Amino acid sequence: MNEQTGRTMLSARWIVGHAEGRHTLVHRGEIVFERGQVIFVGHGFPGVVARRIDYGEALIAPGMIDLDALSDLDTTVFSYDNHPEWKKGRTWPQSYMDRGPYEMYSPDELAFQKRYAFARLIRNGITTALPIASLYYREWGETYAEFSAAAAAAEDLGMRVYLGPAYRTGNPVVSDNGAVSLFFDEERGLRGLADAVRFCKDFEGKSFGRVRTMLAPDRIETCTETLLSQTALAGTDLAVPVRLHCNQGRFERDTVRHLHGKTSVEWLDSLGFLNRRTLLPHGTYVSPSRNMDEAGNDLDIIRERGSVIVHCPLVAARHGDALATFSSFREKGMRLALGTDTAPPDMVLNMQVGMLVNRVLDRSVTTVRSEDYFDAATVGGADALGRPDLGRLQPGARADIVVFDLATPDVGPVIDPIQTLMLTGSGRDVRSVFIDGRPVMEERVIPGVDFDAYGRQAQRQFDAMTAKYPDRTVHHPPMSEIFSSAYPLVESHSPTRG
16 A cells, blocks of 8 residues: 555644644644645645545544554443452453463454454544453463454554554452452463564564554553563663553552552552553552542652553543543643543543543533643644654644544534534544545545444354353353343243134
């Protein structure tokens, strides 16, 4: 696939430009790009263009950046109303460990899931993504082969991605009496790291630079000191982002404190793990307690090392949790970016939930504004990746562009398009998407993607995986005991005839 070489002009009622280090709103303006790069944003472009598209009542914005983008079939529904999680197949029972964990998806199914997820990200206006997938359904970690397929899918769709197979040295295990412990296999984890490093060396910069790489140790409580120390060294040597899920739950907090006598942040800092390339989803448990006064030391360490909190408000709220608070973290000078980490990968909804929760927790409507979250979804993610050419539309930036339709009845009247997005917008309002100047979705159509067929295949794979849940649930109960129904289920049957 060659770069987009023709000079293209897009126009609309609103364009999010960028000047003097911040976003601007260009009213009834134009943006021009060629060879994948923005060359003009403003009014009255004097040059010749090969293609003009006027989107009318629309917002042209920089593509959004998702640092924790779901890349498998979302399983949030399993733990949404079904608790406690250790009884509902969300932690491997000892009997499953004893028989030997196994892959619940075939290589072809794993490849499909990445392609399906990337298409959904594009559909929601996300142009740069760092995939994340659950390891509950895997034999252990992710593989070099499946990420080779992910790179091929990203290249075919035109997606900008940072890829790397997740790896770990440990896994939670629940006994028959409900006690949860950790099983460690350091040798296996280090093999996973070696494969991840090999992947980085082989795939960095592929697809005209749209495929980049990262290191992705899974969760802090499932990693040993050796694995994290070697990961930190490899990340520095390769100069790639390193993402580690931490500060996200009571089990993690208590486990790290028990094993290492430190908070998660203190332990990472003692290992030399934290630097400006370190990405830390989710940040909701940043200290031994939820009290922000006691969280100061952890936050100071993260800020001083320049690491990034990847805020995922939608998935956190679904589990009754929240960052406390986005506005206070900003005031403290923390580097903040956004991730979706669930389906749908609707960054607009993600931002809306973040703003709502922040205002409820602060009991104030003035501590956070619409542009604060929009910045986090664009320049915040770009800066976290060290990419001043992403997340903004100005000459020299890559032409990663999203067009939001503002003419739909649900959007309503517009005074300020960013505030309107936060009030009534949705990922479903994304009309067209350009990545590196290439139209990867036009008028809601992605070339080669049949979402109806994709949806049917996703449902088949989801049903087949769900059928295996008793294998990996403590006491191996039937499905009817693992998953509750909102209302009594009435099955179809043949009527009785007299």
